[in-house]
Amino acid sequence: MSSGFLRGGSSGTIPREGNFALKPYLDCIRETLGAALCVSNFASQIVERHNKPEVEVGTSSELLLNPIVIRRSDHESVLIESAVNSVRFSIKARIAAEGVARLAAASPHPAPPAPPLRGSQVKQLDEMDEILARKFTRFLMLRADNFIVLRRKPVPGYDISFLLTNFNVEALWKHKLIDFVIQFMEEIDSEISAMKLAVNERARMVGYQYLREMC
Amino acid sequence: MVFEARVESAITIHAWNADRTLLAVCPNDNTIAILKVPTAEPLDGPWERVATLSEHDALVTGIAWAPTSNKIVTVSQDRNAYVWTQVGGEWKPSLVILRIAAAATSVQWSPGEEKFAVGSGAKVVPVCYYEAANDFWVSKMIKDHSSTVGAVAWHPTAPILATASFDCRCRVFSAHLRNIDGKEATTPWGAAAKFGTLLYTYEAYGWVLDVAFSAAGDALALTAQNSTVAVVDMAAAAAGSEGAAQTIRLSELPLTKLLFLPDGQLVGAGHCYSPLLIGRAEGAPWAVIGKLSTSAGRTKKSSSKVDSARRMFQAAASTGTLDSGAATLDSLHQFAVCGLQRFGGRVVQSDAVFTSSALDGKIVGWSAREIAAAAQ
Amino acid sequence: MLHLEPGHRIMAEALAARIHAPPDRREAVDVRCSDFGVQYYLCVPPEQQNVLKLSVWVRCFAEVVEGVGEAFFAEQLYPGMVQPPEPGYSLTLALDLDALPPEEEARNELVRKLSCVGRDVLGAPLRVALLALLGGAAPPRPYYAVHHREGEAMYVVPKDDVVIVVFGIAFASPVEAAIAKAFLHEIEISRRQSRDLATAPTVSYTHEPPLELKQLDGVRPLQGAGFVGHVSLALSKRNVEGGRLEKVLALVVGYRNYLMFHVMGAKSQLHTRIRSRSSNWLQVLNRAMPEKLDKEKKTITGRTFRKGP
Numbered sequence: 001m002s003s004g005f006l007r008g009g010s011s012g013t014i015p016r017e018g019n020f021a022l023k024p025y026l027d028c029i030r031e032t033l034g035a036a037l038c039v040s041n042f043a044s045q046i047v048e049r050h051n052k053p054e055v056e057v058g059t060s061s062e063l064l065l066n067p068i069v070i071r072r073s074d075h076e077s078v079l080i081e082s083a084v085n086s087v088r089f090s091i092k093a094r095i096a097a098e099g100v101a102r103l104a105a106a107s108p109h110p111a112p113p114a115p116p117l118r119g120s121q122v123k124q125l126d127e128m129d130e131i132l133a134r135k136f137t138r139f140l141m142l143r144a145d146n147f148i149v150l151r152r153k154p155v156p157g158y159d160i161s162f163l164l165t166n167f168n169v170e171a172l173w174k175h176k177l178i179d180f181v182i183q184f185m186e187e188i189d190s191e192i193s194a195m196k197l198a199v200n201e202r203a204r205m206v207g208y209q210y211l212r213e214m215c
Numbered sequence: 216m217v218f219e220a221r222v223e224s225a226i227t228i229h230a231w232n233a234d235r236t237l238l239a240v241c242p243n244d245n246t247i248a249i250l251k252v253p254t255a256e257p258l259d260g261p262w263e264r265v266a267t268l269s270e271h272d273a274l275v276t277g278i279a280w281a282p283t284s285n286k287i288v289t290v291s292q293d294r295n296a297y298v299w300t301q302v303g304g305e306w307k308p309s310l311v312i313l314r315i316a317a318a319a320t321s322v323q324w325s326p327g328e329e330k331f332a333v334g335s336g337a338k339v340v341p342v343c344y345y346e347a348a349n350d351f352w353v354s355k356m357i358k359d360h361s362s363t364v365g366a367v368a369w370h371p372t373a374p375i376l377a378t379a380s381f382d383c384r385c386r387v388f389s390a391h392l393r394n395i396d397g398k399e400a401t402t403p404w405g406a407a408a409k410f411g412t413l414l415y416t417y418e419a420y421g422w423v424l425d426v427a428f429s430a431a432g433d434a435l436a437l438t439a440q441n442s443t444v445a446v447v448d449m450a451a452a453a454a455g456s457e458g459a460a461q462t463i464r465l466s467e468l469p470l471t472k473l474l475f476l477p478d479g480q481l482v483g484a485g486h487c488y489s490p491l492l493i494g495r496a497e498g499a500p501w502a503v504i505g506k507l508s509t510s511a512g513r514t515k516k517s518s519s520k521v522d523s524a525r526r527m528f529q530a531a532a533s534t535g536t537l538d539s540g541a542a543t544l545d546s547l548h549q550f551a552v553c554g555l556q557r558f559g560g561r562v563v564q565s566d567a568v569f570t571s572s573a574l575d576g577k578i579v580g581w582s583a584r585e586i587a588a589a590a591q
Numbered sequence: 592m593l594h595l596e597p598g599h600r601i602m603a604e605a606l607a608a609r610i611h612a613p614p615d616r617r618e619a620v621d622v623r624c625s626d627f628g629v630q631y632y633l634c635v636p637p638e639q640q641n642v643l644k645l646s647v648w649v650r651c652f653a654e655v656v657e658g659v660g661e662a663f664f665a666e667q668l669y670p671g672m673v674q675p676p677e678p679g680y681s682l683t684l685a686l687d688l689d690a691l692p693p694e695e696e697a698r699n700e701l702v703r704k705l706s707c708v709g710r711d712v713l714g715a716p717l718r719v720a721l722l723a724l725l726g727g728a729a730p731p732r733p734y735y736a737v738h739h740r741e742g743e744a745m746y747v748v749p750k751d752d753v754v755i756v757v758f759g760i761a762f763a764s765p766v767e768a769a770i771a772k773a774f775l776h777e778i779e780i781s782r783r784q785s786r787d788l789a790t791a792p793t794v795s796y797t798h799e800p801p802l803e804l805k806q807l808d809g810v811r812p813l814q815g816a817g818f819v820g821h822v823s824l825a826l827s828k829r830n831v832e833g834g835r836l837e838k839v840l841a842l843v844v845g846y847r848n849y850l851m852f853h854v855m856g857a858k859s860q861l862h863t864r865i866r867s868r869s870s871n872w873l874q875v876l877n878r879a880m881p882e883k884l885d886k887e888k889k890t891i892t893g894r895t896f897r898k899g900p
Contacts, residue, residue: 038440038469038486040551041227041274043292043318045336045363049273051292051318062362062382063422084381084422131769132861139865146873170225170243170574173549176879183875191868198864199773199857206853207778209593211791213842214830534878549881575881 022189025072026182032068032080033089033178039166042085053086053165078185079158086165088151090158091185093133093192128199132192133159149177217509218565218580219547220258222250228275228554229572233282235560237265241275243574247289249306252562270297270308277322277333284328290319296333296343298352311343311352317363325369329395332357332376334364340378342390342410357388357411368426368435373402375414377435379423385437385445387415387452403432403453415452417445417460424485427473436481436493438470444483444493446501461501467491474555474569476586482507484552484571488544490581492589505589507581509547550574595849597841598706599624602631602645607702609635609643610691617641617688627848628740629709632680635688643686644677647708651738652681658735659715668711668718682712707841713739714844717756720749721831721840734807742815743847748803755803756843757823759813760850770854771819778822793825822846 044050046059054063063084071077079090137160144150149168151161162181169177225243232239238250246269250262273293280287287299287306294315297308313319317336324331330344333354338361341354362382369376369390376390391400391407400407404414417423421441428435435447442465451459471485480494481501490507554572558580561567567580605622612618619637623630630648649655656664664682665673672684684705691698704711711718716735723731730749737745746757760775762768775796782794795801798820804810813821824843831839842849 035468038551040471040553041276042363043274043276043320043336045317045338048316049293049318051274060362128769128773131766135766135861136865140869140872143869147876149876169551172876172879173881174551175544177876180872180876180879184872187868187872191864195861195864198860199770200777202853202857202860203770203774203777204781206593206774206849207781207794208785208788210778210842210846210849211782211785211788211794213594214792214839215788215790534874 022072022186025070025076026186028070029078029080029185030178030182032070033087033181034174036065036068036080036082036087036089037164037169037174037178039082039085039087039164039169041166041170051085053088053163054083055081055086055088056163058083079155081155086163088155088161088163089181090155090161091188092157093137093159093188128196129192132195133188136188136192149180217547217582217585218258218562218567220262220578221260221576222262222578223248223576225574225576226554226572226578227574228278229556229570229578230278230280230287231556231558231560231570232280232285235558235562238262238578239268239278239280239287240572240578241278242576243274245269245271245273245275245291245293247275247278247287254563256563258563258565266306268297268299268306268308271295273318276318276320279322279324279331281324281328286324286328288322288324288331290322290333292318294318294335296322296352298345309351311354313341313343313354314356315339315341320363321366323367323369325374325390326371327395330390330392332367332369332390334367334378336363338362338364338380340364340367340376340388342376342392344392344395355392355410357390359386359388359411359413360384365423366425368428370402370428371430371432373432374400374407375402375404377426377428377437379426379437381422383419383422383439385417385419385423385426385435385447386413387435388413403449405453415447417447419443419445421469424469424471425473425483427475427481429475429479429481430477431479434475434479436473436475436483438473438483438485440469442467442469444470444473444481444501446481446493463493463501463503465491465503467506472552472555472571474557476568477557477559480504480586482555482569482581482586484548484555486551488546488548488550488552488573490552490555490571492586494590505591507585507589508545509585547579548573548575548577594842595845595852597710597837597845598703599626599629599631599709600706602633602708603702603706605633606643606645606705607699609688610686610698610702611695614641614689626709627851629713630680631709632677634677641688643688644674644683645686645705645708646677646680646683647712648680649709649712650740652712655712655715655735655737658732658737659719663715663719664712668715682708684708710841710844713737713745714840716747717745717754717843718836718840720747720754721826721836723749724752724754724826724828725831725836734804734810736810739847742813742818744813745844745847746804746810748807750803752827754826755801755823756826757801757804757821758847759800759821760819760847761813761815761817762819762854763817765817766858767854768817768819770857771850774850774854774857775820775822790829792827792830794822796820796822 044052065082067081069077069079077092081088141152144152149162149164151163154161223240223242226240227243229238229240236252238252240248242248246267248264249266251265271291271293273291275289275291277290290296296311296313299306299308315335315337319333319335321334322331330342333341340357343352343354346353360380362380364378364380366379367376374391374396375387377387379385389408389412391410419439421439423437423439426437433449435449438444443462445460445462447460468486470483470487473483475481482490482492484490492504494504495501550573552571552573556570558567558570565580566582568583570578570580572578601624617640620635622633632646634644669684674683674685676683735747739745742761744759748755762771779794779796782788800812800821801823
């Protein structure tokens with residue numbers, strides 16, 4: 001993976017170490033996706049002169065393979081549904097506070113030790129995560145035209161879905177296509193955490209300056 | 216020495232004429248391009264297009280070029296097939312009455328070239344022959360499939376046909392047509408049975424993707440989506456013995472195309488981008504011998520400085536990296552292989568036993584040297 | 592630009608142009624603008640160019656007047672300037688341009704004062720309470736409520752040695768509400784953890800109304816879909832001594848605006864970030880696209896360019 005490019009990106013503060021924990025999970029997804037993407041052009045055997053992704057049409061059961069769920073935790077899993085000419089890949093994103101703690105610990109400007117969490121505080125962190133995840137996915141799905149492989153609607157129960165068809169695999173290098181999906185998964189998590197951190201940093205600064213004026 | 220030529224932007228299937236001077240390819244659309252094989256270097260780069268066959272109106276899925284009669288048969292997802300004959304330099308299509316309600320998937324000429332078989336999404340296999348009285352090709356159906364038939368293969372001597380289907384079965388049928396094959400014909404199963412008789416079934420644990428008969432007709436090979444290849448001993452299958460089929464598990468992604476080489480070894484490729492060589496020593500079971508690759512003799516493309524600088528900046532803008540977006544796999548093909556054809560000829564200075572084509576638009580000719588190297 | 596100006600910039604400029612203009616070069620004007628829920632209307636009629644009228648509308652004017660009394664504006668804050676309000680406005684101030692003080696500095700002061708009229712109207716109860724605190728007088732009322740926005744309020748609760756200001760904060764959009772929560776939470780932490788803020792007012796952030804409000808009768812609890820919570824600031828005498836009354840008044844009354852400004856800023860920062868990350872991903876996806884085989888190259892005039900042998 002081209003981590004050099006990432007460092008050049010806008011998210012200079014994302015610590016890459018965090019992804020070591022993700023690696024076995026992502027490796028597993030990479031291998032499974034590589035095998036699932038053994039798809040080829042396949043015209044509909046039900047409707048004349050149609051050529052549609054069988055995983056979406058689902059009319060011929062023999063052309064569908066058993067769906068695979070790869071689960072890392074209760075909140076983090078992917079669903080890979082494959083068929084003869086298409087693969088549907090759905091992600092349930094991590095929405096938990098542990099990543100924030102990890103990020104805060106690795107941040108170059110360590111925040112002062114946080115006071116003991118109250119009930120409402122944990123809830124607030126979760127809410128922010130969820131809102132950011134929703135905003136992110138919504139933004140991407142509105143741009144599904146550009147992200148050719150992005151499905152406009154996620155599969156129920158998941159946050160974001162990709163539809164990879166034989167046409168994508170014919171037009172794009174398969175290994176790079178998988179690289180994209182993996183990099184996306186790797187980054188959406190850390191990006192959400194980093195955005196949250198940025199909001200909190202700004203909030204603290206703004207609060208501090210406000211009170212400073214009154215001293 | 217291996218040759219490697221990117222002749223079109225994309226190629227799905229390819230077929231050679233008898234003397235290997237012309238190549239028919241489908242550029243992943245509804246046309247067939249007839250390309251002239253260059254007689255001098257450079258091999259790489261677009262080959263001269265001498266004709267374009269454009270009668271189909273959906274993706275072309277099969278091309279077969281009969282070596283003796285010089286007829287090309289093409290099938291497409293538009294449910295039609297055409298037999299093309301060369302009349303005074305022009306290729307003229309004649310319609311085939313295929314009578315299928317779904318896409319055609321593949322086509323093969325019989326060894327005698329007087330009939331051909333078409334795999335179809337209509338779960339039937341039309342076997343077509345020429346009816347001189349009406350001046351068109353008519354078909355007779357082989358049924359018994361419960362899903363799309365993805366590939367067909369003719370036995371080299373007997374009037375029997377093997378089919379690969381998405382119902383996870385490989386079947387062998389009698390395709391004996393009295394008016395063409397005569398009354399008497401022998402098969403491994405004895406005297407030829409009635410047309411459409413199911414002779415043998417192999418059950419795989421995945422979609423059967425391709426079938427091939429060996430040159431001598433003593434073995435039938437098939438490949439399935441679960442990354443297995445099975446080789447069926449025809450004599451044993453005909454005798455009904457249990458162990459007629461031997462299944463080989465691959466440690467690679469599934470093969471979608473199989474081809475028997477003249478020396479009896481088998482090559483296969485597909486989602487595994489480098490061809491696998493499968494064979495057996497005398498008396499030993501079939502096994503994967505090795506992977507065909509090349510490290511020597513590969514010519515590097517040279518490009519001018521201006522050209523490479525331009526490419527670099529284009530790449531930087533669209534991809535965010537400075538490398539020109541080149542693929543990084545070490546196989547010759549960077550896309551799934553979707554055609555394997557026997558070659559047995561020479562292009563400029565390169566011999567090739569067989570050729571492979573992939574969606575990256577490349578034709579790769581594999582010579583005896585690579586095959587020998589894979590065996591080591 | 593971390594802090595907001597106490598006044599309204601456009602109003603200040605329009606006022607300054609009239610107030611500083613020599614009598615022979617006056618121009619009529621008719622300007623309406625609004626800012627953080629306050630509407631302003633500045634008018635110099637063409638037929639009577641020596642009279643400047645400044646009207647202002649705030650949502651809870653009746654409530655403010657009821658708290659501080661009619662006389663507060665007419666006698667204390669704007670002596671001799673208060674007129675019957677123009678239709679659609681809460682308060683109208685009139686200024687005779689022929690009777691202005693001649694000194695430059697005094698005129699500037701007048702511009703400053705008038706441009707802050709929104710703050711001063713909304714902050715009138717707080718001003719009363721703080722003046723009482725400074726003067727050591729007994730609190731004139733147990734509390735003042737200023738419902739300056741729909742679903743939101745500012746309460747001023749004078750105590751013996753402090754004035755407690757409680758804001759009930761709400762944001763309609765769930766995204767803004769979530770960001771605002773982070774902001775309120777962080778200001779509380781800042782106050783507690785930074786040593787150099789030891790003299791700043793104490794801040795607390797709670798969802799439930801704080802104890803000071805609960806003890807009062809007649810305070811309706813705020814609620815609603817976007818309700819974020821209560822933030823209370825305890826202002827002691829120390830904070831407003833030494834001529835800092837105006838500054839602290841502006842900061843406290845402007846807290847809701849300050850918060851809104853930065854919540855919106857943080858939100859657009861998030862959007863920018865999402866956008867740039869998405870375009871990075873698009874580049875990664877583009878990396879999977881092989882180059883097309885160049886069959887022919889066109890020159891700039893559209894003619895086909897072929898490479899020589």
